[in-house]
Amino acid sequence: MKTLAGLILAAFTFTVSTSAQERPPEPAGYRMEDYRAPVPATLAGARVLATAEAEAIWRAKSGVFIDVMPRAPKPPNLPQGTVWRDKPRLNILGSMWLPDTGYGKLAAATEDYLRRGLVRATAGDTTALVVVYCQADCWMSWNAAKRILTYGYANVAWYPDGTDGWERAGLALTESQPEPRAGEAGAPPH
Template sequence: MIRALAVLLLAGLPVAGRAEVAEPRDYRMEDYRAPVPASLAGATVVGPEAAHALWKAEASFIDVLPQAPKPQGLPEGTIWRDKPRDTIPGALWLPNVGYGAVAEVTADYFRRGLEEATGGDPSSPVVFFCLEDCWMSWNAAKRALEWGYTEVYWLPEGTDGWALWDYPLERVTPLPGQPQTQ
């Protein structure tokens, strides 16, 4: 039902002003902040309005915006503050899981987050996002598909597009247990 709703909302909504980017066969391995393709084989691509409808229908949302690690060797007494993240309300923030190659510990963290978000049901609808023109969400959605998730949605405009429609945002912290390195 949620997929049908998203398809109806998408009907007739062309993606304007986007450079044509071919969908690669494999993961994007570098230059993660660059124009993204208009498709992801096996997933449903949604814009902010369709994503909002999915949000109201209580689909799971996973934010994959990377988070910089605390620099090694800071002088004693240096105060380190992580950059705050404002995201779609109710979204689970799983930083650094959208790289093209991830360490097994990061893959385990991602799997745990997916299970938490979907209640362990790989057919439960899940929406992946980051920022506009961020390959991290494309990679994460592709990985979820490869792991057997079947109701995968990708919001290429991320929180940038969501906020442009004046939809709500909330401050979040990452899911505990995040690996320190990718």
């Protein structure tokens, strides 16, 4: 029995070690498809955070947290009279949710939304620590963090485990609403 248990443990350890090594390399540009897939272990120019590091920043209130999880669109062909309710997004308390800003290519309005959100979150301080996340194995946060670096933000951190890692660590998540877009109720003036 000990031998069988040892073989199972060894096989599990090998599988975990192998999958950890099979991280894809950083692409030169943005990820354009298959956003829910293994992500690189690195992001050039950004600090990569483990959950304990993200928690320490959050507890110390030493950075702003930006959630880029996409928002599910309302289906276009709902029968008349159907009530549509957005799926709630649970994120890290105090985060600014800027949905749909992690795609590989952004419409000009979405890019403007991301830029304006960052200015609000950091009070215009491009040296402020910006922690970008989504879910585990989600390229949205990698793309968004890479894009934020191109805006001149000098202190960008990427938290690749996102809300999945936060929840696995037993840390609380809270229901949130997206930051309003320009022209929406509650949106700050231009």
